[in-house]
Amino acid sequence: MIVNADTLIILDFETTGLSPDMGDRAIEIGAVKIENGKITGRFQELMHPGRRVSGFIADYTGITNTMLEKAAPCEEVMHRFADFIQGYNLVAHNASFDKRFLDAELTRIGRGYDGEFSCSLLVARRIFQDAPSHKLGELINYTNIPSDGGFHRALFDSEMTTKLWLVMLEEMKSRYNLAYIPFPLILKLAKTPKKSVDTFLRRYQQG
């Protein structure tokens, strides 16, 4: 049951690779809870995936095998994370990726979630159609959000995604003179053809 449709969990996984179907596992989860546009909670934990991470992943994330040796196993961390997200809608940058890992890790422990997933990448492609790139880091630069550039850790990336999300909401509000943008509208926006986004939001604006 959704507690509050406008309280969101914005999350980011670091993983051993790209595909849980190929045996990849989560190694870190970071998430931010936002209520009424304000951060009211955070979650970040490393987790031991039961295998070693490659040199590429250690370089990419800064998460080493030594760091993971001390971490709780995925199963234990994901129980805590399942509690954290219960009752809230979810957002991630390129959500199809994070959703695959969330679903895979929660299925392993017999847990689930009831929120709906929206994707800041799909929204950004519609709201900032002229951006040269829709990578998270590039969008942070494009929107002039201050950043020290320390990407690819789970909490940092979820904080940056949160800032981007809030900037996109403000951009929609000011561009279309809207007081409030409900989450279900964003779910529909993310599926609207790019060419039709302006028409879609103007229709909503007119009620």
Added chain:
DNA sequence: TGCCAGGCCCTCTTTAGGGCCTT
């Protein structure tokens, strides 16, 4: 050690192919 996937989106499209994005 090196490799792997999948959804979205565009176009020289839909009987397909390739770039973008995520680790």
